[in-house]
Amino acid sequence: MKRPRFEASGLFTLLAAALILGAVASAAIPFASPAGAAAKGKLVLAWHAGFASRWLDPQEHDGTATPDNFFTAIHDALIKNQGTALYDYPALAEHFSVAADAKSATFTLRKGVKFHNGDPVTPQDVKFSYENYRGAKADVFKKKTERVEIVDDRTIRFVFKEPFLDFAILFGTANVAGPGWVVPEKYYKQVGADGFKQKPIGAGPYKLARHEPGVRVEMEAFDGYYRPVNVKQLVMISVPEAATRVAMLERGEADIVYNVPGELITKVGKLPGVTLAPVLSGSFFIEFPGFQDPKNPFHDKRVREAVSLAVDRRAMNQAETAGMGKPTGNWINNDVQYAIEWPEYPRNVEKAKQLLREAGYPNGFDVDWVTPLPTFYSRGERLIAQLREVGIRGRLQTMERGIYFQRLQGGLKEFPGTQIILHGVRIAGSWSFWYEGHFKCGGFNSRDRICVKDLDGKFDQYERSINPAERKKLAEEIQRGILDNYYLVPVFRHAFVNAIGPRVVLQKWQDVFPTITTGYAYPWEDIKVKD
Amino acid sequence: MARDAVLRVADLQTHFFTFGGARVVRAVDGVSFTLHAGETLGLVGESGSGKTTTCLSIVGLLPRAGRIVGGSVLFEGADLTRKSQRELRRIRGRRIAVILQDPMASLNPLFTIFRQVAEPAFFHQHLRGRSLRERVQSLLRAVRIPSPEWRMREYPHQMSGGMRQRIVGAIALAGGPRLVIADEPTTNLDVTIQAQYLDLLKDIQRETGVALIFVTHNLGIVAKMCDRVAVMYAGKLVEQAPVRELFDAPKHPYTRALLGSMPKLGSKEPLYSIRGHPPNLASLPSGCSFHPRCPDVMPRCMTEEPRDFRPGDGSVARCWLLDDVLTRS
């Protein structure tokens, strides 16, 4: 339903002002905004982490999953991931089309779309946002883009040097890159990049009311938004301690709580009026660093298969996320382009032992270290206990988060001897980002720990190919190659369990967490609160 | 005596109970003496003989484990041992004052001289403002403090030991007391200041007619200051006499020993030192407590505790020797 536009010319605003004064004096009826149902009520969201101010500026999107909360609240993009749309939900752009040869893409802006400060969203803003973008994947866009043409007062065309097949996915996925998120050029230049991060202006459903860096962000409904905004005040508070978040929920101080810890899932589920929202999130998988070396026990495919057979994915899922996660087949989440479905791996301790005997390890072997993704140490401990049952004896190695990532980027030399890494990650957009970051030789995280030559070769071929059908075939071939040879052993997709308080209107939790590509509660404008 | 008795102590007993009463120390064991206005009584004895405990018993400020278990202290017609703390507080500092031994520690380092001298007058005489200031200045002049209006604004650490002891003296007088107890006031002063201080006390006594108990172990001071002397040993008053009689004809062997161990100007005789060491007050020797160290010890001394004998020259002594002398003469 399109809301009637309110073309406030100078004269009319004066009249309206007089009207308001009269109304207030007489019966203090809340001044109904020209749009349909007025936004009302307040929603408080308790976060599990601190906010970094840089997350308020899409121009410096850091590629992680968290900033999309703020992008979707304060800013808006031409096309974005929302609901079941992976990347192509039309937002600021009424419609868009990608040329057949994928060498250009044209977007037509919605009429009368405005920024919070009233300035209209113009193609020049879109051009500026795209060219000035320096966040994640900025180099990919720069390398492949020829120029940005402003066709008329509502149309922009991006012309590429060569076929840019992944353009739409990169451009439209909030938790991958940010050039598609439009910022007001005049205001951005006026306050500068850092000033913008303190008082951002966007075209999103909420405008910033108050900002305590790292602690609290208060937003108010922007009535000029092209979709109805239900909740008047949206408040996000950073509450690092899980127990406190649950207490806030119990006491009604918070309406939505992110990341309820494993131990509290059952209890929170039983709280009166509270609904759990177990969003399938990061995928946890086992990596065998340096298995290419013949001396490494995991060099033998049967040993790797034995590990897969030894892992009790159901028990892990039940213990860690109260059964709300999903034991996986493919280590790549199914909500990304070209990801293949894969049946859940079976558990068979006897077959695992038998495989180990065949591979020459009748009474198992010792693993120097089992290193889980930091703070998920309990999963590491469970994995060790399960592997011990088949004779693979490992010891837990814990690290502080910063050091863990630094070690990963340090490559094989940081993981000498026989080691197992239980890594967990969530990347949106395309399966190729997973492969490139976590499997390819020289990838950001995988570095030189895996390096399967033939699969890397196919991946280069995939990157060069411009024929979508060929790319899809190659993508499936590569993924099957990984899973058949157990180069990586998927464990389970853990559930990022959130909790929704009694004041939020919903039939099922998916009403508040509709977007499948994220664990967060956007689009914000659709959330309703009981008054 | 023509003058009325200010203080009459009869058979005072003060014991210390430690370790839950298991160990009882009879610090003061039956002490009796009388004190008249304007008179100075010297209380003499080795350390640990009960001198200070006697004084504290009089003002009712015994340390935690101390208890008065017998005898009476009559002062201005009332027995202080019967009085409650509240009543005693109205007497302390107003009717009975005490001068302590260590001038460096007797004054509160954080308060001005004025405040500390003014407190008794402030609380007991309820003097305020101008009259209080004048009172303090007159007191300081009485103890011969130069330019009192300036000095009273200063702090204790800005004054010498002698000056501070005079301030303590002024504090003692602030309440207009009838009895002043000076507990070894000059021990910590060097000799020249000591003499000045003693003259000062003498002048004050003459002007105010205040009764004075002078606790010391220095017999030289006793000779100079006191009218009567009481010698204490192991919690008991072994001899009591006017100064002249005591120095000329000491009755009790312990008194003689004390006098013997006092160096005299120009004499070449070896100093006499009492053999043994002071008794353990928790387990006193049988009979006369001094018998293990007494040069004239008799078998009787070891078994029977001597009683007070009055040879008639105004002195009292608690020693069986006197018993024989009396019967013989």
Added chain:
Amino acid sequence: MATIPANTRLAARRTASGWLGALVKAAREAPLMAVIILGGLVLVALLADLIAPYDPTLPVKGAEMFVPPFWMEGGSVATPLGTDFQGRDILSRLIYGARVSLVVGLMGTLVAGGIGTAMGILSGYVGGWVDQIIMRVTDAWLALPAIVFAIFLAAMVGPSMWNIIVILGAVYWTRYARVIRGEVLTLRERDFVKLAEIAGASKLRVIKKHILPNVMNTATVLASLTVGVVIIAEASLSFLGVGVPPPQPAWGLMLSEARPTLMAGQWWLTVFPGACILLIVLATQLFGDWLRVRLDPQTRNL
């Protein structure tokens, strides 16, 4: 002692009041309570391998997670104090935890005491610019948060119990140094030290012969007070995720790992480790109080 004014004629009477006073008196005479608790803990720590029913780092075969203590409904005698979120036996973890906490507590105090005493003596006795430098370092390091050290060491060498000991030592030696320095300053003026110097003793000899023995009782009293502080600090580091690394059972880690369960009603997962920490700190404080009075009344003002 404070002077309680005497009152009227009284027969001899006991001074202590009621059984509480007697208890304290007993505790003050010989630190019965402290000796019992500490002795018991040391014994438990030494015999951990024998008395602990299960391996503390592995889940108990066939036991569920979050099993309550045996006396509660759903509890079982096989796991008397219940199981944690990994299904591991809490009793065994507490027993092994005693070993870790004692080692961290004692060794941490030793490191802090060692450095602190040395620095204190150095700055107090040698004086001059050495004193200034050490004092300025103690001032400066008061501002340094322990977590920075913790992560720095974990980064360089990998997290381990010994890291924690070094870190806690590095953080708490400054408090030691200040107290010991104050002590040495007064000692230095004392006659027997002056005489030793006049007699030609070298600075080192004076320190060894005169300063150190006199400082030792202050150091030991401070040590007894620091053990408790160090153990609680270890729990705090675990809370921040940089404490003794899992799966090693340490009381501080058990307590901080189980804190969400406090909200979930499974109180025993935090109460048992918390009670153990309370016990050991109580014992060391009592021992400290007794030591303080016993060794030297002068240290009463610590």
Added chain:
Amino acid sequence: MSQFIIRRILYSVVTLFILSATIFLIVRLTGDPVALMAEASARPEDLERIRHQWGLDRSWPVQYATFMQNALTGELGKSFNYRLPVSELYFQRLPNSLTLGLAATLISLLIGIPAGIISAVKVNTAWDNVAKGVALLGLSIPGFWLGLVLILVFSVWLRWLPTSGSGDWRHVVMPALALGWYFAASMLRLTRSSMLEVLGSEYIKLARLKGLPDFVVIAMHAFKNALIPVFTLAGVNMVVMVNAAVIIEVIFAWPGIGRLLYEGIFQRDFPLVQGVVIMAGFMIIGINLFVDVLYAFIDPRIRLSR
């Protein structure tokens, strides 16, 4: 007096220098911040870009020189994470930390000192034992456990107080109690022993012999003298409470400096960590100076001798 001030300024400069050098070095040894800042699918050249952007590619001595140079002009650099000048971030959070620190100090004083006095005056009685028990309890309960129990009881069950966050006075009560409780115990012990020592002194005996009411003897004469060591401890505690209340701030989601530092350390936000620690250094110097001036005000002996 001027000689005293010059000496103190010299001390402060040396202390700050040592502090800044230590934190500069240690923070850099905790790891490379760029690894955390870059996105999951970044490439090596991305890392170089970020490293250059923040000047982390220059040698350490050069970085330290620029850091100190800016610090002297009060500019503590810009936080990687918040893109705000560190000083601005610090002063935004400082009032919260000061409120919490003061409230906790107040609690520690209001509980610690009176209890210390009572247990000193009535030594070895039931009161004394109760006070000693409270002190022991205080020293042996970890702050975060106490914090969570407080939330559970007062906020979830009794619903009297808000669970966390900042706002009106009701938000401060529980965090201040959880933070102040430990320091109340140490304050109690020190007050008790300091009072015991003073009550045994000659001038207190003389004050009693003057027949002054007990209240005057204890509250005026004794307490004022006992106060000096108590103030030193209160000063030191105050600094710790403002800067090291990270655990309480995390539990109660209190927007203080402790949390800022805690997140800064984990995210290797070098300028933020360095800036906050330097400011903590300033605070220590300031409070030490304040306590010394307070001494001179209380104790005439000090006022004249310096």
